[in-house]
Amino acid sequence: MSTAILTGPPVPGSSLDADLRALGFHVEVASGPHETSGLLAAVPAGQRVAVVDPRFVGHLHALRLALTDPRFPAAAAPGALTAQPEARPALARALAADPDGTPAGAAPDAPYGVVDNLPDTLAAALDADGVAVHRPALGTLVAAVPEDAEARHQARAGVAAVDEEAVRLRSAVKAHDGFFTTFFISPYSRYIARWCARRGLTPNQVTTASLLTALIAAGCAATGERGGYVAAGVLLLVSFVLDCTDGQLARYALKYSTMGAWLDATFDRAKEYAFYAGLALGAAGNGDDVWALALGAMVLMTCRHVVDFSFNEANAESTGAAAKTSLALSSRLDGVGWTVWARRMIILPIGERWAMIAVLTAVTTPRIVFWALIVGCAFGACYTTAGRVLRSLTRKTPRTDRAARALADLADSGPLAELQARLLRGRAGAVAPVVVAALGAVLMLAGALVLPFGDARLIAVAVVYAMAAGLTVSRPLKGALDWLVPPLFRAAEYGTVLVLAAKADSAQALPAAFGLVAAVAYHHYDTVYRIRGGTGAPPAWLVRTVGGHEGRTLVVAVLAALLANRGNDFTSALTALAVAVGLVVLVESIRFWVSSGAPAVHDEGETA
Numbered sequence: 093m094s095t096a097i098l099t100g101p102p103v104p105g106s107s108l109d110a111d112l113r114a115l116g117f118h119v120e121v122a123s124g125p126h127e128t129s130g131l132l133a134a135v136p137a138g139q140r141v142a143v144v145d146p147r148f149v150g151h152l153h154a155l156r157l158a159l160t161d162p163r164f165p166a167a168a169a170p171g172a173l174t175a176q177p178e179a180r181p182a183l184a185r186a187l188a189a190d191p192d193g194t195p196a197g198a199a200p201d202a203p204y205g206v207v208d209n210l211p212d213t214l215a216a217a218l219d220a221d222g223v224a225v226h227r228p229a230l231g232t233l234v235a236a237v238p239e240d241a242e243a244r245h246q247a248r249a250g251v252a253a254v255d256e257e258a259v260r261l262r263s264a265v266k267a268h269d270g271f272f273t274t275f276f277i278s279p280y281s282r283y284i285a286r287w288c289a290r291r292g293l294t295p296n297q298v299t300t301a302s303l304l305t306a307l308i309a310a311g312c313a314a315t316g317e318r319g320g321y322v323a324a325g326v327l328l329l330v331s332f333v334l335d336c337t338d339g340q341l342a343r344y345a346l347k348y349s350t351m352g353a354w355l356d357a358t359f360d361r362a363k364e365y366a367f368y369a370g371l372a373l374g375a376a377g378n379g380d381d382v383w384a385l386a387l388g389a390m391v392l393m394t395c396r397h398v399v400d401f402s403f404n405e406a407n408a409e410s411t412g413a414a415a416k417t418s419l420a421l422s423s424r425l426d427g428v429g430w431t432v433w434a435r436r437m438i439i440l441p442i443g444e445r446w447a448m449i450a451v452l453t454a455v456t457t458p459r460i461v462f463w464a465l466i467v468g469c470a471f472g473a474c475y476t477t478a479g480r481v482l483r484s485l486t487r488k489t490p491r492t493d494r495a496a497r498a499l500a501d502l503a504d505s506g507p508l509a510e511l512q513a514r515l516l517r518g519r520a521g522a523v524a525p526v527v528v529a530a531l532g533a534v535l536m537l538a539g540a541l542v543l544p545f546g547d548a549r550l551i552a553v554a555v556v557y558a559m560a561a562g563l564t565v566s567r568p569l570k571g572a573l574d575w576l577v578p579p580l581f582r583a584a585e586y587g588t589v590l591v592l593a594a595k596a597d598s599a600q601a602l603p604a605a606f607g608l609v610a611a612v613a614y615h616h617y618d619t620v621y622r623i624r625g626g627t628g629a630p631p632a633w634l635v636r637t638v639g640g641h642e643g644r645t646l647v648v649a650v651l652a653a654l655l656a657n658r659g660n661d662f663t664s665a666l667t668a669l670a671v672a673v674g675l676v677v678l679v680e681s682i683r684f685w686v687s688s689g690a691p692a693v694h695d696e697g698e699t700a
Contacts, residue, residue: 095118099122100123115156148170165179261344272444303363305327314377324450329450358614375457386462391583395586449461500569509642512559537591545656581641
């Protein structure tokens with residue numbers, strides 16, 4: 093249990109003690125500021141501790157936002173401060189400013205009130221000590237430390253004037269959602285989230301329910317019957333409602349967790365790609381082979397997400413005039429109301445995308461669904477990528493070492509590229525890394541497309557691609573367009589698997605390739621969310637074990653050359669490779685995300 097320390101005797105008539113207990117705190121009361129340090133020392137080192145001014149007046153949700161959010165090592169609101177175990181040493185140092193534990197400026201036996209608002213003083217001390225103190229945006233919520241009776245009366249009047257529950261419901265909805273989610277889902281899903289919170293349901297349980305619903309939808313689509321397609325469309329929308337609800341429940345109740353971060357980061361893709369497989373199975377039952385379209389849609393979607401992730405990581409630390417200049421056009425467009433929704437809709441975010449898939453599944457055929465998905469996503473990807481390229485070309489701020497490291501991690505270079513990079517380090521030449529990556533990716537895809545299936549020359553092309561991959565990462569990825577390197581490598585690897593499977597003389601090669609790309613894509617999404625959580629890329633042994641993008645591409649090329657004329661052996665080899673990669677990355681991913689070292693974050697992910 094967490095502990096809250098009131099820095100003085102409670103104000104008569106105050107509900108502060110009961111409010112803190114309602115938030116799950118064990119409450120201790122100091123007779124004055126000189127006792128606070130001793131009470132803090134008595135709290136077990138592994139517990140969260142809060143320091144609260146007994147004069148505090150405000151909404152319960154303001155305290156909840158300031159004191160219970162698990163994502164931050166320290167957080168504060170006026171009159172209230174919390175520190176998780178990692179920030180406890182800094183808090184102890186702030187309280188131990190004098191030998192007797194009294195903060196600087198207070199007499200050892202001074203009555204309460206000499207130190208004005210001790211939590212705010214401690215928050216400033218933590219800031220000065222290098223601890224990032226989160227201060228939540230309270231909006232219309234009240235959090236104040238009134239100095240006298242009149243100020244207290246005004247603060248209480250402010251509390252009474254605000255509908256706290258309405259504010260809490262509004263804040264449960266993610267900012268900047270898409271049109272469909274904002275106007276067709278969130279108006280009622282937030283109430284579902286509140287219903288779940290009042291019954292003790294967790295976001296992870298809702299996330300799991302969303303996944304199960306989507307898997308049932310995929311099963312319905314796999315029947316190939318019109319009734320199954322209609323049920324699949326309806327269930328996919330239900331799954332999306334639950335998908336919105338889990339995040340809203342997390343924000344409503346501040347129930348963020350490491351496991352929740354992992355589930356939220358992976359289940360959206362698992363649901364969508366499972367539905368693609370269900371549609372392909374249903375179409376195959378009716379004699380229409382759309383596995384190539386299903387795999388193409390998955391490749392396009394994953395590459396598009398990698399573009400988003402790479403650009404965001406490359407520019408995560410952009411500040412100052414250069415960053416403001418690059419966003420000037422976007423800001424002007426957002427000033428015109430209709431352009432906000434138009435720009436969000438044309439990129440086909442998950443809400444619009446799933447709505448389109450659900451409706452088309454119910455009334456058309458899987459082939460039409462996939463073509464609409466590919467065309468719509470391709471347009472959205474071209475629109476966003478073109479804008480980002482233009483912004484990058486006008487960028488004047490140099491890329492940071494952290495951004496270059498993140499891009500190198502996202503590149504997913506295996507042992508072949510690492511060896512090449514070590515040999516070329518310091519002698520890479522003047523060609524920009526993104527140019528080398530683009531030439532390598534184009535060569536690999538062209539070889540897969542032009543050369544006959546089974547042609548041994550493709551092995552040589554894959555070797556050259558691996559050399560280009562090593563040359564690309566032999567120096568820091570700090571160029572203006574180097575954020576394009578990871579998506580170029582994804583397109584080369586996934587595209588090669590798709591083309592070779594489509595050329596293979598086996599009806600099951602494409603489903604096997606679908607499984608392989610899904611397993612590798614999971615590894616790449618897992619890498620993204622580890623980086624976003626601040627823990628860096630997966631361990632080097634994992635990347636080396638699964639070969640890196642260049643190693644896997646070479647292996648697939650070798651398998652195609654050796655097994656081209658051996659019936660279904662190429663399909664069996666792709667299946668075995670998919671199972672091996674999937675098992676290794678999944679086991680390590682689960683081990684990491686349930687471990688104590690995983691980041692306690694709730695990433696907002698793709699715009700809904």
